[in-house]
Amino acid sequence: MSTLLASGLTDFLRDARDLQVQVDAIGLGAIFALMAVGIGLVFGVLRLVNFAYGQLIMAGGFALAFASERGWHVGVGIALCVAVVLALSLAMERAVFRPLRGQSPAVMLTATFAVAFLLQSIALLWFGPLGKTATSLAQLNRPVSVAGLEIRKITVVAILTAAVCLALLVVLLSRTSIGLHMRAAAMDFQTARLVGVRANMVSAVAVLIAGLLAAVVAVLLTVQFPTVTPTFALRETILVLAGVVVGGMTRLVPATLGGFAIGYVSGVLGGALPTGQSQYLPSFVFGLVILVLLLRPGGLFTRGGQVVERV
Amino acid sequence: MIGSRTLAELGGPVALVVGAALLGTTVSRSTEIYFISALVAVSMVVALYVFVGNSGVLSFGHISFVAVGAWAAGVLSVPAQEKPAFMPYLFGFLRDRTVGNVPSLLVAGLVGAALALLVGLALMRLSGLAAGIATFAVLEITNNILRYYEKIGPGLNTFSSVPETTDLRQATLGALAIICAAFAYQRSRFGRKLRATREDPAAARAVGISIYRQRLVAFTLSGFLAGLAGGLYVHFLPINVDSLSLELTFITLAMLVIGGVTSLWGAVVGALAVSALDSVLANAENGLDVLGRTLEVPAGTRIVVVSMLMALVLIVRPGGLTGGRELSFDPLVRRLRPRAAEGRP
DSSP states (O other), X not given: OHHHHHHHHHHHHHHHHOHHHHHHHHHHHHHXXXXXXXXXXXXXXXXXXXXXXXXXXXXXXXXXXXXXXXXOXXXXXXXXXXXXXXXXXXXXXXXXXXXTTTSOHHHHHHHHHHHHHHHHHHHHHHHOTTOEEOOTTGGGGSEEEETTEEEEHHHHHHHHHHHXXXXXXXXXXXXXXXXXXXXXXXXXXXXXXXXXXXXXHHHHHHHHHHHHHHHHHHHHHHHHSOEEXXXXXXXXXXXXXXHHHHHOTTSHHXXXXXXXXXXXXXXXXXXXXXXXXXXXXXXXXXXXXXXXXXXXXXXXXXXXXXXXXXX | OOOHHHHHHHHHHHHHHHHHHXXXXXXXXXXXXXXXXXXXXXXXXXXXXXXXXXXXXXXXXXXXXXXXXXXXXXXXXXXXXXXXXXXXXXXXXXXXXXXOHHHHHHHHHXXXXXXXHHHHHHHTTOOHHXXXXXXXXXXXXXXHHHHHOTTSSOTTSOXXXXXXXXXXXXXXXXXXHHHHHHHHHHHSHHHHHHHHHHHOHHHHHHTTOOHHHHHHHHHHHHHHHHHHHHXXXXXXXXXXXXXXXXXXXXXXXXXXXXXXXTOHHHHHHHHHHHHHHHHHHHHHHTOEEETTEEEOOOTTHHHHHHHHHHHHHHHHOTTOTTTTOOOOSHHHHHHHHHHHHHHOO
């Protein structure tokens, strides 16, 4: 019995170390990290957990599918995707986030939960449960052979895109005046307003950047999962939300790391679990989430002593 | 003697449920379904309220307890010879045993309570967003296991041939029992202590209340009631794992929020109001006669309307329809009293 267990464990560890699995897991982690930044940025400025973030990605996915079914050029599709997601983000900020400013986090989370279901059911009415297919960028899903590894091009593209986006964001936050305003608002919204930070401006910019990232994620995800349904990106959003909270919600870097970590862990577990148990992947991942939350409720990647419980 | 506060606080919700039930007896068989469904919704929402309303902590995980309750009651009450048809892999002790209606409901409640206690022992240490996300994790895990672990239930199959014992009478009795339990709890020492932690955690701690213990008590009771509601649900409709997932979590939470999270009255009003609206829309999806014209709305409109309503209520009236207050005769009494005083010599 124990030898059986031991050999099972070594199998598991060998599969988990397998480079192929590692590369795929890092690719997934990169996409999740982008989503985590989108969620974490809005939380930092507005203290609002945006459960409807996945539905922004879903809307972007439908825009891409719409363009691809009409045979439009890829560039047009991506432009449409960005336009749709940004318009929707701004509408959401204006209609829901702004009136709710200052409410308790629980009220805001429930409200965005409602927005999520609203967008999802509108998509259901519009496109039906089977959804549409986005195929414009399908060639990116083909693998290339690198030193015996079958790496899909999209994995490389995802990792590079994530790195570029994060670098740009760092520059924006640390080198521009709007970035300074956003950091000030994230630290203390009221005081920031007193010293002249324009609240509506800052919250709109945060939501727009988050929207832009959602559009990027929509492009990256539709390459890997070309069928866009009304529940597209829903599971991913729940995972990323968990990752963000696990990493540490109150700072952007821990939140991003948390998002990456949960994507990476899902990828590794998904590649390493024996076939009989792979359907229980969500249970393993969420079980880990609960475990980490119990051990480090303030965040896995936050330094002790500086965590402020804001909710 | 029963005080006027008790009369309003318990009597209001009870009267509303009984009223809905009586109305349900006057309609045709096909419309009766909507009334039973509304009463089952009342059961679920009040069960959710017992924890969320009294503690002020959000839970996205309560449908897990509804789901395990439904699983327990469903698996146990299907006649033994029909089990292999859609549950071929059951454990022996589940396969060979069939229990009656009332015992199956009790078992449903107990299983719900057991899971809630187990989960709560760990999760009640958390607060704020960590707690909210952790309850999400519980929902995902429960759903995942019920979906694929076929030794404890039908997996992806639908619960067919469960005796449909949740008629109008049983749904009413179930809802009333759950309302009475919720009322007894919130008036008890435990309920008052938990409400104190909701209003001011620091002050509550200062007078020696253990937030952890009080939340755990409420979570377990809430799990019991949710399990019971799940039992009622599986005896009402042939459901499957997808009926007990995010969408039901959303609907029950919306009902509670629309009614008013912090009162029993709000939970009942919200559940009945949203159910009524939902039934009208469901009818409209099949074509509804309005003033001689057939009004037809596309399928799926229900969730659009309910979610817009929920967002609207949160923005315009965050306390919900009832403002989160219990039903009270006080404003009425205050209006009457000056006149009575003037009448005196």
